[in-house]
Amino acid sequence: MAEHAGAWYVEAMLPWSRASLLCVPVALAACGSNEGAEVDTSLGLDERPANSSCIGSGEFPTKLSNHACFEGDLPRVGAALVPYSVNAPLWSDGADKQRYLALPDDSALSVARSGDFELPPGGVLVKEFSLGDTRLETRLITRDTDGDWHAATYVWDTNQRDATHTTDGASIELDDAVWLVPTNDQCFACHTERAGIALGLEQRQMALEFEYPATGRTADQIHTLSELGLLEGESDDDPLVPPGDEDADLEARARAYLHANCAHCHSPGGEGQGELDLRASTPTRLTKTCNELPQQGDPVESGGVLLAPGDPASSILYVRMTSEEDSWRMPPVGSVVVDDLGSALIADWIESFESCPE
Ligand code: HEC
Ligand code: HEC
Structure with a gap:
């Protein structure tokens, strides 16, 4: 009995995962019946990890x-x-x-x-x-x-x-x-x-x-x-559709891609220096893309607009994503290799436009 009481005490003091190691030799039955109550399998983790050491600071050791x-x-x-x-x-x-x-x-x-x-x-x-x-x-x-x-x-x-x-x-x-x-x-x-x-x-x-x-x-x-x-707290924002999910809606995939890769600079007041607003929360007709003239120069020889319905090659948005020239290439930092799948997605999206969205 004394041993049992001891095991219960230890268990109460330790997080479940460690307690369960102690359970095996001492009080198998009692622990077994506890397990279902402790672990909620709808969660990805059994418990929140304790954290006494990994606290944010501005100090970064060399190694x-x-x-x-x-x-x-x-x-x-x-x-x-x-x-x-x-x-x-x-x-x-x-x-x-x-x-x-x-x-x-x-x-x-x-x-x-x-x-x-x-x-x-x-x-x-x-x-x-x-x-x-x-x-x-x-x-x-x-x-x-x-x-x-x-x-x-x-x-x-x-x-x-x-x-x-x-x-x-x-x-x-x-x-x-x-x-x-x-x-x-x-x-x-x-x-x-x-x-x-x-x-x-x-x-x-x-x-x-x-x-x-x-x-x-x-x-x-x-x-x-x-x-x-x-x-x-909670938010009722809709999840972004994974851009690589080929079964999902093309428009939603393209907008998710632009949100993640471009909107941190191309949104009101951002570093993108133009009017473009590529946040997923902005309806496509308000993104200032469709048939809009560029404010930062035109890389298309015969004249481009930011998004030309049905025509990726005349769409500066697409042309700048795929440009081999550093001065045009978007994004301007963080990548040197063109994203073939991402730019193909944007080309498909632009091709799907018959006219500017109302
Ligand atoms: C780090 C910030 C940053 C990111 C990320 C970024 N851009 Fe830009 N973008 C800029 C800046 C700065 C300019 C203006 C200078 C220039 O023309 O290069 C610009 C200009 C543009 C223009 C020309 C706008 C005009 O009116 O002429 C387009 C189109 C564009 N970006 C598209 C994109 C796309 C598409 C992405 C994502 C794949 C992207 N950008 C990601 C900073 C960014
Ligand atoms: C081209 C823009 C860009 C540059 C440059 C960049 N990041 Fe990020 N970073 C992002 C974006 C967008 C995300 C979120 C999407 C993701 O995680 O893939 C992110 C995510 C992160 C995260 C995860 C937390 C978060 O913010 O979502 C860390 C950590 C991070 N970056 C660190 C850095 C550090 C450190 C540098 C410089 C050495 C850096 N990044 C440079 C765009 C950038």
């Missing part, structure tokens, strides 16, 4: 292995970092990307009226880039406890054992391509104050089914974050 959010000699994201995904990723020259967030205990993402999720002070966002098995960069956006934002990238060493904090950009020779690491200033060319610094943290991007590697369960990401206390 990633010395950063408090990473663990091990071969640094990997620590246990406090929760993986997440977005519906419409930014095109990054074909690199694979993994995303993670960590929040201080007892804090949560909050929902702004725009549907953006605001990172609380002390929060950390991580995006890891790789091509095949080669790790390229581990990027961080952090908010310190005063609420100030910071950005950093760590470039993986050629031997892939650690990564080094790099602020002034770099160019990495790969087998058949060159990978350009942005400078610290270039991070803020896209991650602007006006756009809310964090770009993918919004209802539209995060409302999806995500497969959580830790449990193998596929679960509603918003529901999981809310139930675990990582997200407070």
